[in-house]
Amino acid sequence: MQQSTLSSGAFTEQLHAIRSNNEQALKRLYQENYRKVETYVCNNSGTEDEAKDVYQEAFIAVWRNIQLDRFQPDSAAALNAYLYQVAHNKWIDQLRMKKTRKTVSWDDTPGSLEPLLPTEEETDHIELVKKHFTAIGDQCRELLKLFYYEKESLRSIAAHFSWTEASAKNNKYRCLQKLRTLINP
């Protein structure tokens, strides 16, 4: 398992890259921290598949908190430790769920170390968005992906689709409305 030895300047760059959804930066973060979580889960009644699921959930949760500035790591070590902690806590919750056969609410986990909890409303809404995103059609999906995830400019997106910039802007608005309407018919 690699220990990150980035200088603070290099870490600032890494964090910026993660915020910008840079593929290499995200992949590196993912791969640097997976094994430790796998070892923990497999040594605690879990399988490799369960380790992968819990890790990916944790990865998305950490990504979200970074995007929202709820979590602002000041070093690679802090970032890695946080990711591990989130995955660790998620696994513990799953084990408790298996034992008690009831959903563990956040209130049931006193001393849970994850300080940055999303509200249930927030989580539910994001899940709704994800669900309906798949139903807006290929072109809308591609357009919204390029704008929101890849963070491309309207000009660049227009070129991609051979539109004018004004068309790109209009189409983006229409696609977003389509998604909003599906979520709230």
Place this chain on the structure above:
Amino acid sequence: MKFPYDISPEELEKIEAWLDGSLLPQERTAFEQQLLSDPLLQQKVDELQLLKLGISESVLEKKLDAFHPVKEQATVRRINGGMRGLLVAASVLLVVLATSYLLFFNKSSDEKLYAQFYSPDPGLPGNMGGATNYSFDKAMLDYKNGEYTKAIEAWKNLPANDTTTYFMGMAEMAAGNSTTAINLLTQSTSKPANPFYKDACWYLGLAYLRAGDHVKATTFIQQSDNPGKNDLLKALNNQQ
């Protein structure tokens, strides 16, 4: 969540600029003031934030499987590992029963402990070298028959890989050449990704024990996962 409001294209543009931090300072101040006085605007901002997140997470989730490290093609080894694990465990039990016999001999405590916990790796089942690797299989057969020197010679003549290195180490140990075994097993324990890593740690620890180096012995045994690990560590600890 109900959306009893609409968001115009102009509003969308401004809210997104706000979320991106790309509003000019005066525009930003104006927007912040609007937020304070207009709860509906805050709702719209929150909704768009969640839309952005949902879209991005949808995309990101699909990429995660591609980030996932590829598992080594070790299925054969893994099936094997289970069996070998059982065989090693059984051998350990037998050796534990035999220790009372050994106690009659005047050996050093390290030697006694070594003898108590060491049993030769049972080797791989036949045909593990595959149809084209007759030499490997023949050497493995020699190893199992106790013809360690022959096995070592044959493996030495094959291109070096993790498997031949590890089993040469096993053969040297079985032949009583702990020092030579240490050199070989050090290679097997140089990378945790080595398929024989955990077993090699066990045997390397034992070899160091026999050589009288308790510190190294403990280090490597701790990294192994042999069923006898905790008992051996306890015994080593009691000896300190």
